[in-house]
Amino acid sequence: MIIANISTPLLGMVDTAMVGHLSAAHYLGAVAIGSMIFTFVFWGFGFLRMATTGLTSQAYGENSTAKMQAVLMQSIWLALIIAVLLLLIQLPVRNLALHLVSSSQDVEYFAAVYFDIRIWSAPATLINYAILGWLIGREASKAALLMVLVINITNILLDALFVMGLGMDVDGVALASVIAEYSGLLMGLFLLKHYGLNKAGIRLSLSKKVLQQSRHGLHVHGNVMIRTFLLISCFALFTTQGARQGDTVLAANSVLLNFITFMAFVLDGFANATEALTGKAIGRKSPTMLKRALSLTAFWSILMAMLFSLIYLLFGSSIIRLLTGIDAVIEFAGMYLIWVIIAPMIAVWSYLLDGLFVGATRSREMRNTMLFAAFGCYLPAFYLLQPYGNHGLWAALIIFLAARGIAQSFYIGKIMRLADPN
Template sequence: MIIANISIPLLGMVDTAVMGHLDSAQYLGAVAVGSIIFSFLFWGFGFLRMATTGLVAQAFGRNDTTLSHTILLQSLVLAIIIASAILILKQPLSQLAFLLIDSSEIVSQQARIYFDIRIWSTPAILINYVFLGWLIGKQASKAALVLVLVVTISNMIMDLVFVNVFGMTIDGVALASLIAEYLGLITGLYLLKRHGVTIKLFKRLSSKQVSLFNWHWLQLHANIFIRTLCLMFSFAFFTTQGAKQGDIILAANAVLLNFITLMAFVLDGFANATEVLSGKAVGAKNRSQLKQSLLLTGLWSFVVASLFSLSYLFFGQQLISLMTSITDVQTTANNYLPWLMLMPVVAVWTYLFDGLFIGTTRSIEMRNTMLLSTLCCFLPAWYFLQPLGNHGLWLALLLFLAARGVSQCFYLPRILRMY
């Protein structure tokens, strides 16, 4: 799963690198703005993946195949409903997004091109979330890896072909993402069939009058949705505040955020392992297995986070140069590199505990800690640190991640006592 997770931020880094080597920082800024909009639209519904993983992992621990198939059907129906609503409301969503993100007119024009193309990938992305969550919960990690790699590698190749061969710009990057997601959807259908999931199976579930929705299931999704919205709000707010400081700051922050995203998805690989192992332990009612899995994944998470911090310390400037050839953007990004070095060792605990909370389906605790960190730490910190400019913005983000880890740790003894 770590390999699968690494491929996702690598895709964003390729997008940034392709745009970063064109002749204007506006293209890089447009990718940043477009990406943050779709992060809100798509990552906001990441509960489709997370809740599916936690519930299926617990069903797997109980050896309940019928329940795991029922969860898959429920999640797919919800994904299709949400995707349909987004496409119907795409115009007002676009207007609201660009109203809230105060970027320059040139950047906004390019970002709108990106939005108008990529929005049509919504059904494929949300359904792929469900496929991925189900495969992870079933411990079919190789199949999950195949699904992610098909999307990522095809997207990377088409990025380079559309921009470097056909001379496209922001439209080429968006079109590459659109096509890649539907290739992933086709791959996901094939992988599920390999794991015994067919249309006939869904018809049998329907004939048994399986309830598509229940209160616990809806509450779980709603709490994770609120948690994810708070997380995405914080990063979107970070991007918009950077945009208000100019296109160069916006582009520099976008470059550095790519490295944070890479770190986050690698650590999320350990979080995914924690989800599956803790969910299986809860399903089997094995407390010692739950504690052992948390200790093991926690140790390896911290080791990897420390390696990221050291890599950014010794090779940060070289990595930035790989992402963009624009001198002003390079110089500006280097000024804020120290914040990037601190992020991994501070943020590592949030990803570990997220995995535990998802696997044990403790969604209320996830929601509460995120609301507390966003409303009582991140926003007040940003407000009082405004005189420090972009340094204050980065410090507020660091404090936000620290607050998440500390508040989640508060619930840890209670969760371990429950199982």
């Protein structure tokens, strides 16, 4: 899953590099705004993956094939319903999002172009979340890797074809994403058949008994959804505030957020392993297995965070130049590089503990710690540090990441006791 997760931020970097070397900053700003909107819209429903992983891993630990298939199908049905609703309300969603961002006319126009194309990937994207969550939960990491690589390699190749080959701009980047998501869905459906999903499993997911037992699953979905929307809202506020400082600051922050995203997805790979192993340990009531899993993933997560900070310190300026050729954007991004250098060692704890919480399906605690970090720490810091401009914006984001990890740490003992057989 580490390799699979690395491919996703690499895709974002390719998107940035493609438009970052076009003639004007507003292309880069438009992709930043468009991507931010879909981060909010799609990642807001990331609970489809996380909750599915936690519930599946516990069913896998109990050796219950029936429960695993029921969890998958219920998540897919939910993904379909949400996707149809998104397509029906796409125009008001787009207009509201662009109004809230308050960017320049050029950025707003091209962001709308991006949105109008990419929204049609909604059914594939959300169903892919459910399938990936199920594969991770049943420890089919190679299958999950294959599915993610199909999506991201297809996207990268089509980015190059549409933008560099056919002379398209943000429309090419958006179209590549749509085609890639449906390619991944086809691969995902093939993998589900390979792992034994059948008509009996589909019928079981709709049975009265299983639907009655699914209340816990819906409760988990709801709490994780609140947590995820809060997380994304904090990053969306960061992006919109940067947009108010001008296209150049918006573009510079977009470049630097690629550093954060790359780091986050790699650390999330260890969190994915923690999710599956935690759920399996709790399903089998094995505290020894749970302690071993947490210790191992913590060691590698911290080591990787240290490596990221070192790489960003030594090569950050060179990476910025790879992502954009616009001199003003390069200069501004360099001014704020220090924040992405310190971010990995601050953020590592929240990503690691996310995996523990998801595997244990402790969704209420996930929600509550995010409420504390967002409303108790990020928003006060955001407003108090506004006089410091973009440095204040980055400082507020770092405070938010630290608050998440600190709040989550108070629940570690409670979660460890869930694996106690007594």
